[in-house]
Amino acid sequence: TMRDDVTLHVCGLDQHARKILAFPNKKNIIDYGYVHINSEKFLKIVDKCSYSVLLSCSEGMATSITTSMMHGLIPVVLRDTGFNRLGENAIFLDDYRIDPLDQEISSLADRDPEELAELSAKVYEFALSNFSTEAYERQMRSILEQILE
Numbered sequence: 001t002m003r004d005d006v007t008l009h010v011c012g013l014d015q016h017a018r019k020i021l022a023f024p025n026k027k028n029i030i031d032y033g034y035v036h037i038n039s040e041k042f043l044k045i046v047d048k049c050s051y052s053v054l055l056s057c058s059e060g061m062a063t064s065i066t067t068s069m070m071h072g073l074i075p076v077v078l079r080d081t082g083f084n085r086l087g088e089n090a091i092f093l094d095d096y097r098i099d100p101l102d103q104e105i106s107s108l109a110d111r112d113p114e115e116l117a118e119l120s121a122k123v124y125e126f127a128l129s130n131f132s133t134e135a136y137e138r139q140m141r142s143i144l145e146q147i148l149e
Helices: 015-021 040-048 063-069 084-089 098-109 113-131 133-148
Strands: 008-011 029-033 051-054 074-078 091-093
Touching: 008 040, 051 063, 063 074, 063 113, 074 084, 074 113, 084 113, 091 098, 113 133
Parallel strands: 008 029, 051 074, 074 091
Antiparallel strands: none
């Protein structure tokens, strides 16, 4: 909350979560509330961002991360919280405390734009291969065939 050099776009908070988190009123923290992923608003938010950050350990492989990956956003998640299978297609954090997080944000903000574009393309390809409806159908078919053999 002390940083002014990056913008935090927050999506999906309800009134209860908003009250608990109590974000300060700053120009670089934008709380959109619930945003439908098929909306123009969502596409505009995604277009402004490079990363999708989730520092929660309460849900394994959150669909918010898989959805954002389908739009090329690079996931930044806590290690060992259900995302390890993303491998090189994610940035893993080992600590959720403010000081280490601040250092990581500085490192992420300083990354070379060409490197980010390459990683974004890799993330998108991985997501398309693993999280699309076609990939789901292919995986389910394979599982069912194995069961029926």
